[in-house]
Amino acid sequence: MIHATGASDCAALNALNGSAGYGGRTDWRLPHFRELIGFHNYDSATTYLDIAVFPGPTSQTDRWSASVILPGGTQALRVNGQMGKAGTGSLYGTRCVAGSAYPAADWSDKGDGTIRDNRSGLLYQKCSYGQNNDSSCSGTVTPINWQNSLSYCDSLSLAGRKWRLPSVAELVALVDLTRTSIPYIDLGYFPGTPADGATQYHYWSSTTAPNNANYSNLLNFSIPQIAGMDTKGNANNGTTYHYLARCVSGP
Secondary structure: OOHHHHHHHHHHHHHHHHHOOEOOEOOEEOOOHHHHHHOOOOOOOOOOOOOOOOOOOOOOOOEEEEEEEOOOOOEEEEEEOEEEEEEOOOOOEOOOEEOOOOOOOOEEEOOOOEEEEOOOOOEEEOOOOOEOOOOOOOEOOOOOOHHHHHHHHHHOOEOOEOOEOOOHHHHHOOOOOOOOOOOOOOOOOOOOOOOOOOOEEEEEEEEEOOOOOOEEEEEEOOOOEEEOOOEOOOOEEOOOEEEEOOOEEOO
């Protein structure tokens, strides 16, 4: 179905059973893209979903999120473990969620090269690999391969904390769809994050692609997109794709 139909079908669940709702809930809605990412399984070699919990022949279909791309709102994010954008008139599956609205971003700059996500309690490195961990993230963002990204984060000495490469769900938490231009990340908190031009920039996650152990899920903040772009051993693919790293700490 198209995006608008998905949203209206989820809302219609609330009027079922004499307005008692579906499953005794009256707060059904189209999910935020982070909610869709959150229930996907990255440990299986064959599927992104636990088909025992979410059975059916359409279990692996891309599904609409409620999250639209600004300006215009004519594109929205679709998710099936990986994530991409599509015109809202395109046909994708829908799975609804019940609960209060997904909370808005809530960041704090700790003044020590770290940014706190007050929703999750995680601390993120303000700067990317290659930049200096200062207030403006001076220096140059530098491509790095997956294994070296793991080692870099593991050995990072910043704010007296232990660091690691973020999972794909932790990396997705940085996507900011309130912005109306690329990259879709809050540049006030994460300065110097590069925007796509002739070169595309993808950030490594620690999450290995389910169907190929040679690939990791990467996130591009300009598209925005999650995809397995290249093998873990590469820091770039010619001049077109550069692979980057930013570390996380906690909980």
